[in-house]
Amino acid sequence: MSSTTNVEGLASYELKRYSRQLPLLGEEGQRKLRNTKVLVAGVGGLGSIEAIYLAAAGVGKIVLVDKDVVEPSNLNRQILHWTDDIGKAKPLSAAEKLKKLNPNVEVEAITAEITRENVEELLRGVDIVIDGLDNWETRFIIDEAAYRLGKPYVHAGIYGFQGQVTVIVPSETSCLRCLLPPKLRTPQQQIPALGSVVGIVGSIAATELIKLVTGIGEVAKGKMIVVDAYSMEVLKVELTPRKNCTC
């Protein structure tokens, strides 16, 4: 592997490795990805898909945070975790695969719950956060802190055949909480999930992040991409922020 960089600043291995996306992102876009540090909040179904595509695309650093260990019931959708990983901490299991996929990406695995106490520290080390979570409480902890620190937050969520993605950019949109209905509660029962549907929604989130970082394409700011895989329809819904939010 050569570390020689050409005049535009991409190494020869990068020109080869990313040759199929360079026509889309440009060398400048590729350099922007390389210079970006992403926090993947939750390394379950959505987080697996987001992390794998961001690593494959050449994001410079990926920080994986999750408190859980791999369980048999995860394996239908959390594709960075395999049967042999049962019992292993999810960030470690995911980091092993990502490093094999793309050794040029720096991967940090943090086994922890995201809380009000540690969220700022987690966010300070990154440029942007992507949502691999399964509960609104943690999403709002991240939303509030990311907004305060001026870091973009790519939100994604699934429920059964449905999923949604929106991009929060503090200087341009309101926070996630005031774009959503006021009384969202995480369901008490387990959220039904099909791996291929999680894959669609996670792929949309990763694509939105790549577009936001590289400045290419139309990013879903102030809009919710709503996926209904049951009827296989994708809608983009204009969001109206609540007036009484403190953000």
Ligand SMILES: [Zn+2]
């Ligand atoms: Zn707000």
